[in-house]
Amino acid sequence: MPIVQFPFLKASPNSIERPMLFLTITNPDSGLSIDTIGIIDTGADCCAIPASYANMLGYNLAKGKPKTVGTGNGTTIAYSHISRIDLYHTERLLKNGDTEKIYTTSEIEIDFMQKLSVVLLGVNNFLSQFFLCVDYPAKLFSVRST
Numbered sequence: 001m002p003i004v005q006f007p008f009l010k011a012s013p014n015s016i017e018r019p020m021l022f023l024t025i026t027n028p029d030s031g032l033s034i035d036t037i038g039i040i041d042t043g044a045d046c047c048a049i050p051a052s053y054a055n056m057l058g059y060n061l062a063k064g065k066p067k068t069v070g071t072g073n074g075t076t077i078a079y080s081h082i083s084r085i086d087l088y089h090t091e092r093l094l095k096n097g098d099t100e101k102i103y104t105t106s107e108i109e110i111d112f113m114q115k116l117s118v119v120l121l122g123v124n125n126f127l128s129q130f131f132l133c134v135d136y137p138a139k140l141f142s143v144r145s146t
Contacts, residue, residue: 002144006090011037011118019134019141021121024086025049028107030058036119040132040141044122047085048078048111057083061112069111078111085126103145105129
């Protein structure tokens with residue numbers, strides 16, 4: 001399953017390059033899913049995704065488990081819902097469209113947050129399942145499951 005020495009990517013033309021992974025986020029109850037990219041964020045305790053994704057996944061945002069979280073923009077309320085994340089081999093996907101899943105999480109709580117525009121892959125419920133090596137000067141990263 002390893003992703004080895006993969007280059008950082010840009011989420012948009014004007015953004016900086018960051019370590020990112022291609023994902024599918026799924027609501028295990030409805031079966032609805034979203035294909036997206038997630039930024040590896042070692043400063044995030046948990047995975048967080050934009051609140052606007054809740055409806056697309058079949059969740060009622062406000063019926064999630066509320067919690068207060070601190071962010072770089074201050075304190076906000078997040079609503080946690082049980083979800084699953086499928087990880088794809090980013091390099092193969094970009095080179096030849098290979099969409100084989102290389103890792104699937106168990107059902108985990110993901111925080112849905114207002115004013116968030118990108119998926120953040122946090123430590124406790126995602127990154128803790130991997131060995132992660134980040135080479136910031138070379139803008140490369142490697143990921144493999146534990």
